Amino acid sequence: MQTVPLIQVGLGGVGRAVVERVLAAADEFEWRYGLRLHYVALLDSRGAIVAPEGLTYGDLQRALAAKSAGQSLATMAEGYRHEGAADIVDVAGTTGAIVIDVTASDDSVDALLLALERGYAAVTANKRPLTQDYATFRRLVGCGRFRYEATVGAGVPVIASLAENIIASHDTVHRIEGCFSGTLGFLTTGLQAGGSFSSLVREARVRGYTEPDPRDDLGGMDVGRKALILARTLGWPLDMAQVQVESLFPPALAAGSVDDFLQATGTLDADYQSRVAGARAQGQTLRYVASLAGGSAQVGLQPVPLDSPLGRLQGTDNLIAFYTDIYQTSPLVLQGRGAGANGTAAGVLADIVALARRQR
């Protein structure tokens, strides 16, 4: 039996779902893969619990309950405050360890780099470490002990298909097109069905599809980061500033409260209505598309043929179409639920298993 020590940084919605999945899979992974995954440390933004011999089922359940109740791990009886995730990797790391980054923070990069330097493996669902400078991306991804499936398309196997199938088969990628935001998918398919921009933004917010400030989604930066990760995975040495990102609201609406913004979205309705009508007149519909071709990447609202994979996409699903030498006229298409804590946790767990099995 191979025992794999896990150090997990982050216990938000995704982090808690990862712990629950690891616990639920324990028996099956033992007989199927000969793997015993055991947590030696859990961290949130301030606190940590550490047990070199492995946190028990009871310890993990108490940590999950504390986080669900909004408490910090630092307030648990066995918890203490940490000075940074790298410090915990330093003390809790051990041969064969896997560090899991399920934060939304830039700071986790130090912990990831330390883990790889020590010879451990690492997994992230967090786009930020991969969208800092290109040299950091290469240091993380180039060592062969780092996986990041959940950063694009959550549990949909986008990165594995690109990195381990298309690139590994020496196929040439000519173009990638994708919709990587459930929120913007909801919005564009709603516009197509005749809804107004302002009412769709409000509805998306009420349904919990947007961040508390919907400008965080409508600005397009999250999709821009995913496009950058794909571009860099292709080996294109781009920086974030080189990815063209179209915002769905004008700069004048960037300041002010969320309520002010929601009020002001009504002024954009007529413009979106005429863009939708213009597309429809050409047999097209609008989608918020990430496009990669010829070494450059852009994300924005684009007309796409109604009878295309992107045109047929409805609701909050994500979709990616790879156009390569082999998949020229008929692209390789992956589609599915691209968000949600469970789907994201599934992508993270599959990465953990892949890395653990490679360590043999």
Ligand SMILES: NC(=O)c1ccc[n+]([C@@H]2O[C@H](COP(=O)([O-])OP(=O)(O)OC[C@H]3O[C@@H](n4cnc5c(N)ncnc54)[C@H](OP(=O)(O)O)[C@@H]3O)[C@@H](O)[C@H]2O)c1
């Ligand atoms: N939710 C999705 O559908 C989805 C899909 C794909 C990818 N992702 C990515 O998955 C990641 C996690 O998402 P989430 O929804 O779980 O986020 P979240 O609810 O905001 O949770 C983030 C967790 O990270 C912890 N944290 C923040 N900074 C930290 C630091 N410097 N050191 C240690 N821990 C730190 C937070 O601690 P506290 O608890 O103390 O605040 C919290 O537990 C994000 O990067 C997100 O973009 C999410």
